[in-house]
Amino acid sequence: xxxxLLGARRSWSRRQVLTVAAAGAAPLVATGAAKxxxxxxxxxxxxxxxxxxxxxxxxxxxxxxxxxLVDTGTHDEHGVRMALLTGKLYDHPVxxxxxxxxxxxxxxxxxxxxxxxxxMAQAQRLIDRRVVRRDAWFYPYRFRHAMHRGTDVYETPWYxxxxxxxxxxLFVRLAQIVGERTHWRQAADSTFASYLLPPVxxxxxxxxxxxxxxxxxxxxxxxxxxxxxxxxxHVFSAFGLWDYWSLSRDxxxxxMLQGAITTARDAHxxxxxxxxxxxxxxxxxxxxxxxHSTHIIQHAVLHAITGDPTFAGIMDLxxxxxxxxxxxxxxxxxxxxxxxxxFDASGTVLDRKRISLTRPTEAASTERHxxxxxxxxxxxxxxxxxxxxxxxxxPGRSYQIGRAAPIGYRIPRSAVVVAAPGRAYSLDxxxxxxxxxxxxxxxxxxxxxxxxxxxxxxxxxxxxxPHEGQWVRLGTLRSVGTA
Numbered sequence: 001x002x003x004x005l006l007g008a009r010r011s012w013s014r015r016q017v018l019t020v021a022a023a024g025a026a027p028l029v030a031t032g033a034a035k036x037x038x039x040x041x042x043x044x045x046x047x048x049x050x051x052x053x054x055x056x057x058x059x060x061x062x063x064x065x066x067x068x069l070v071d072t073g074t075h076d077e078h079g080v081r082m083a084l085l086t087g088k089l090y091d092h093p094v095x096x097x098x099x100x101x102x103x104x105x106x107x108x109x110x111x112x113x114x115x116x117x118x119x120m121a122q123a124q125r126l127i128d129r130r131v132v133r134r135d136a137w138f139y140p141y142r143f144r145h146a147m148h149r150g151t152d153v154y155e156t157p158w159y160x161x162x163x164x165x166x167x168x169x170l171f172v173r174l175a176q177i178v179g180e181r182t183h184w185r186q187a188a189d190s191t192f193a194s195y196l197l198p199p200v201x202x203x204x205x206x207x208x209x210x211x212x213x214x215x216x217x218x219x220x221x222x223x224x225x226x227x228x229x230x231x232x233x234h235v236f237s238a239f240g241l242w243d244y245w246s247l248s249r250d251x252x253x254x255x256m257l258q259g260a261i262t263t264a265r266d267a268h269x270x271x272x273x274x275x276x277x278x279x280x281x282x283x284x285x286x287x288x289x290x291x292h293s294t295h296i297i298q299h300a301v302l303h304a305i306t307g308d309p310t311f312a313g314i315m316d317l318x319x320x321x322x323x324x325x326x327x328x329x330x331x332x333x334x335x336x337x338x339x340x341x342x343f344d345a346s347g348t349v350l351d352r353k354r355i356s357l358t359r360p361t362e363a364a365s366t367e368r369h370x371x372x373x374x375x376x377x378x379x380x381x382x383x384x385x386x387x388x389x390x391x392x393x394x395p396g397r398s399y400q401i402g403r404a405a406p407i408g409y410r411i412p413r414s415a416v417v418v419a420a421p422g423r424a425y426s427l428d429x430x431x432x433x434x435x436x437x438x439x440x441x442x443x444x445x446x447x448x449x450x451x452x453x454x455x456x457x458x459x460x461x462x463x464x465x466p467h468e469g470q471w472v473r474l475g476t477l478r479s480v481g482t483a
Contacts, residue, residue, distance in 0.1 A: 044214035120174065206237075207256075228284065235298040273287075276372070277289065328366050329368075363384040403454055414446070416443065457473060
């Protein structure tokens with residue numbers, strides 16, 4: 001379906017679609033930046049962030065992981081990822097783009113052509129299903145979607161700038177592997193064009209300005225210019241702009257990316273919930289759940305893209321509010337009394353169990369997290385006499401052995417020693433901690449590349465110098481910038 005079928009009887013060249021706005025609708029232009037259109041601008045806040053080229057290990061979606069060749073995800077007979085809803089398979093643009101990107105990561109690691117061919121199949125499906133507005137390509141969702149399983153229902157078709165951005169990342173990376181003189185480059189160009197179109201209800205759209213901020217809307221309403229202001233989807237879409245800029249060096253992509261990054265920085269305090277998980281979106285203000293961990297990782301990538309330590313600071317802030325998900329391990333319980341608790345969703349105590357130990361004991365934990373209206377970090381104990389209960393993290397008393405809940409900075413951060421650490425700590429593969437004398441003085445500048453809990457205490461890992469790879473306690477350093 002093209003805009004021509006919807007009533008616009010004019011043909012547009014690729015050059016025109018990137019420079020001329022729709023009649024009666026204002027284009028999107030960064031404040032103080034070169035215009036993206038000859039029409040009167042709708043301005044958005046945009047700070048001149050540095051946009052960096054990145055090596056593989058710092059790029060968005062880097063994992064170094066090899067996917068299994070036998071795909072256990074939902075897919076059709078062509079090996080293309082799908083969504084199974086009410087017994088029927090539907091194309092899912094984000095699932096296809098994400099799987100394609102991960103397949104390319106596996107191809108980069110292994111060189112196995114199977115991964116490359118399967119990634120191409122995901123990308124080609126996106127192209128084959130495209131909807132064209134002027135010369136801009138959009139990737140439709142053709143199943144109804146109830147936002148947050150509520151009454152705000154999106155009828156088909158609806159569009160997502162997260163899908164646009166991740167599809168663009170996939171096309172760019174295929175062009176970089178296979179060659180720019182391929183239809184993958186054309187697909188990347190045509191997808192980028194979707195970022196430059198003004199929002200029009202009833203047409204494919206996804207980019208708009210709200211309260212002066214440029215939003216790349218993951219859930220663009222199908223008939224009205226409104227959305228969910230979904231934080232993670234906005235940032236994933238911005239990663240697509242970075243990929244496109246890295247290939248094309250297009251000044252407009254840079255401007256849009258700087259505007260999107262400005263939004264991520266300026267909106268983070270609205271997304272944040274102090275001492276709890278962040279919000280998934282601003283419209284409905286829903287709890288982010290496991291997406292809280294996604295927000296933390298996304299800030300690490302924005303730190304690498306810009307070199308701006310503000311994003312590493314936001315990453316630390318979110319991490320301190322609530323730890324990352326999926327952290328299991330072995331908990332050491334010191335001799336003495338310990339109390340396990342059961343809570344309801346609001347943090348009310350439902351049950352408690354007290355045990356007394358005469359010697360150190362170890363027990364498995366399936367998760368490390370916070371509890372609503374309770375202080376500190378809690379472990380879900382899954383074996384022993386406290387199985388099924390939560391035990392609070394207390395350094396020296398009840399703590400996960402070795403390193404837990406690490407978060408890595410994609411580029412090292414500089415920090416200043418504010419309290420001379422008498423000791424630094426090394427950690428072996430078994431989690432054994434060994435203390436060494438630390439030759440650091442107040443005022444020394446160091447770099448760090450990782451943060452984690454070591455035996456229940458927060459630490460930074462030193463990235464260079466005589467103590468490279470060793471750990472010092474969090475309170476001994478003040479992070480000040482980017483190395």
